[in-house]
Amino acid sequence: MRIAFVGKGGSGKTTLSALFSRHLARSGAPVLAVDGDINQHLAEALGHDDGPWDAPALGTHVDGIKDYLRGTNPRIASRETMIKTTPPGRGSRLLRLLGDDELHARHVRRVGDVGLMVTGAFDESDLGVACYHSKLGGVELYLNHLVDGPGEYVVVDMTAGADAFASGLFTRFDITFLVAEPTRKGVSVYRQYRDHAREFGIRIAVVGNKVTGEDDLLFLKEQVGDDLLTHLVHSPWVRSAEQGRADTGLDTLEPSNRHALNILRETVDAVPRDWTTLHRHAVEFHLRNARSWANETTGHDLAAQVDPDFVPGPAALACP
Template sequence: MRIAFVGKGGSGKTTLSALFSRQLARSGAPVLAIDGDINQHLAEALGHDGGDLGAPPLGAHLDDIKDFLRGTNPRIASREAMIKTTPPGRGSRLLRPLGDDELHTRHVRLAGDVPLMVTGEFDESDLGVACYHSKLGGVELYLSHLVDGPGEYVVVDMTAGADAFASGLFTRFDLTFLVAEPTRKGVSVYRQYRDHAREFGIRIAVVGNKVTGEDDLLFLKEQVGDDLLTHLVHSPWVRSAEQGSPQGELEPHNLHALNLLREAVDSRPRDWATLHRHAVDFHLRNARAWADRATGQDLAAQVDPDFVPGPAALD
């Protein structure tokens, strides 16, 4: 199952991504966390000591990732012809979560007790010539070529605000958790996400964060209605962990909230046909808007009409 955490900058989405990933890992579930935020802090939130993680960032190796994933797909002539929205087809190399393939062994490292992949930072060489979403191409291609099943979790800490809608990446998830503080600014991103998500049939669930009392909770209920799944209260444990010396255990209410998140994810059935249809739709949009001109090719021809997504494709 694929889960995204989004929200306003400072809402606590990275903290929630880490808490949820750690809770899954400690339960024994196979989980992979991906840092897809322009501010790369998920490793530290997962308990890494702040040194070099040693995981080559996906964004710096996009050409190699393309070469690997296109496999023997005859519809993709070269890495230059493959863009971040190119969907898999017959001959493409499909992935199992945390497999022993070249991509996972190269790019995944443990942060605390959670396997982690990172997109990489926005550095000086990118200033004025690139947008951060170009670095997210590796994540989008990874999810498009991933064949994951129930009880397997991929948790992505996304860019802040509504920036995720700058690409088709927002359609690649089974469930998106929107982390919202009980303030007007906190719920403003929710309204943007809600409107875009409805257009594409994307399921979102709001997670209230930094709730200090009944007034905060009532405010969130009034603003987001039935989309409010649960909430977390101020956590001394999180604060001590962020200071590098966690004391005790996560509070019972917050632990219960994390369990509710997992229940919501597990109750969401995977719709392979819809996932693939979204991938194809966004690929065709990009082809028409810029990619055909950039590559000098008709990239609509990369869509394999006979490709059947999901576990059957592994055969």
């Protein structure tokens, strides 16, 4: 299953992405976390404290990712004509989660029991000439070509605010958890996300965070209604962990917050995978990008990259 965490900057979405990834992994489930935020803090939140991150960032190796994933797909003439939205077709290299392949070997490192990929931070060469969403192209290509199965989880810490809608990446998930503090600013992103997501049938659920009492909880219920799935209380455990002082085992996390993590997993596991819709959204956003800019930029009609006979999902793994 594919899970996105979104929310206002400072809402705690990175912390919750890390907690939920660790919660899944401690049960023995295969988990891949992806840091897709401009502020690259997920490795630290997961407990990485062994110096600089040594795995190549997806955002700086998009050309190599394209070369690998396009495989022998005859509809993709070259890496230059493959854009971040290009959907898979017959001949494309499809991926199994944390599989024994070149892409995972190069870009994944483990933090405890969680595999982690990072998009990479803005560097000096990006300033004034690039937007952060160009860094996310590798994530979108990865999810488009991933064939994940039951009991496997991809958790993506998305960029803050409504910036997540600047690409079609927001349609690549089975469910999106919107992390909201009990403030007017905290729920403002929810309203933006709700309205955009509704247009595409995207499942969203609100996770209240940093709740200090009944007044906070009542405020969230009044503001988001039935979309409020669960909440986490203000956590001395999290604060101590962020200060490097906590017993990092999840067994010592506050019981109410552990319960909230259980609710998140139960919700994820109850969502049926809809391969047809995932692929339809991928094709739709590819055609949008083709018409908007990519046809002119590449000099090709990229609508021709859509393989009408490609069947998404596990059956595609058996196709040559």
